[in-house]
Amino acid sequence: MLEVKRLSKYFGGLAAVNELDLKVDQSEILGLIGPNGAGKTTFFNMVSGFFPPTSGQVFFKDRDISRFKAHDIAQLGIGRTFQSSTLFMKLSVLDNVLTGYHMSYRTGFLKRILHSPSARKEERRFREKALEILEFMGIGSLRNELAANLPHGYQRILGISMALATDPKLLLLDEPATGMNANETRTLISLIRQIQNRGITIILVEHDMKAVMDLSDRIVVLNFGKKIAEGLPSEIKENREVIEAYLGKEEEAPLDAA
């Protein structure tokens, strides 16, 4: 589904991502972990078209998208969320999700300007779909609330809902569980599972190790922009290099503690 070949990003002399090779298969959840500054978000920004890579390629469905613009990549079917709660804070929850249908309009320019019946019908259809997503994500009752007034956990959920509205084939989740309590995280985990069951492939960047280990089919570990390990969650837990990266050398604690 997604393949990355020798992908690098330099900021000045600093390699944020260094010769990264990576492959994501259809319908899997790939966990992407690593200490702060390991290059996870930079990787997301390159895949979603916000930063052009310094070198290397990104292939999505066998198509080289390394130089595509962010909005083109969104149209190809790669959705993403942002690390901080990046939402349209001044808009209602429903309007936030509706914005995600922007590229789905099919009626013509003039018809939309004149609010013709077919354009209205289309808008109503998007509205229904947006409400469906909100119900699915469990925040349907908050649809008229301002995004800014939501508790942090719900803001993360709203961010995912908006990405879902763009009908992605691949979803990049950047630390969705940040700021969530244990209960909320559990809900989030089940939601991400359900999203996967809808046939959406997911790359998950997350610091909550329990969530990552629970959800991921495979895990890739980054450190200083390089891939240091790859494997099943159970393998990663035992991997010496990973433990060292997280806890420093000569430390014998299991990874679960992180």
Add this chain to the structure above:
Amino acid sequence: MRAGKFICIIIVIVILMLLPLVVRNPYYIHLLIMVGINAVLAMTFILMLRTGLISLGIAAFWGIGAYTSALLSENAGLPVWLCFPSAAIITGIVAIIVGAFLVKQGGFGFIIQTLAFGFIIVLIFGTFEVFGGHVGIVDIPRPEPILIPYVGSIEFSFISKTPYYYLMLFLVLLMTLTLTAFYTAWAGSAWRAIGLSAYLAESLGINLFRYRLLAFVIASTVAGLMGSFYAHYYVSLVPASFGPFKTIYVHVYAILGGINSPIMGPIIGSLIMTFVPEFLRVTEGVEPIFTGILIILLILFLPSGLLGLTRLWQGRGKPHEDAAQPSP
């Protein structure tokens, strides 16, 4: 709520249409006509601002419309009524070409580049013989009389400004409807999204460049149409009227009225800015000082403008509706 608003708008339009029957002083009619032009220019400022573009070249496009129309009618002999749409379209085409270069930059680059563009346009108008040089263009034809069967003809002349007033009302109404149509359609929600968070909008598939260019071109076309009207109303043009200084005034009209109200804000703002200095009898030389102080005070104490004040007063009933929906 919607019906009430609609009735209010109809009442205001009727009052505006009856106004010349009460206001006998042609000078006040003249001021009202200028209010209309300035209000529409201020609307174009808000339109671009919504997408994160602060243009210092609004007056330049207004001037392009005015000069195009003057030349088309004077040199090419085109009927004035055809000059209005032609000038608007030509201004729009210029905006596509200029915008393709400037809009891509966005941010501070765009501000400085539109400022430069504003100066360049004034220089071009003032230097080249076609545009009349520093003395500008004089004796621009007035609109041809409109013949109405059984009633007679409506003449556009220097003595009676009332026909111009009605033409202005018609244009303001037309532009208001056009802009509202865009605001309430998909383009409006894309612009709003870009203005609120460009990154997020992009990640949802919104083409930043395309929608910014769309706003830029619509704004410039509208400004061009008003310029065309101005040319045939004022019947003489001098380059200096179209410099960035004028654009700053346009910004003030919008900010004073309230940038959260893309239609009413500019109207209120330009109404006040045109009539208050008039009633205070502020002389022309002192007036910029007054405006300068006003800008500083506004940004310090009333960043959401006068209409923002009424909303504060109404309480926080449904805050998201006024912030989000561009209400006409």
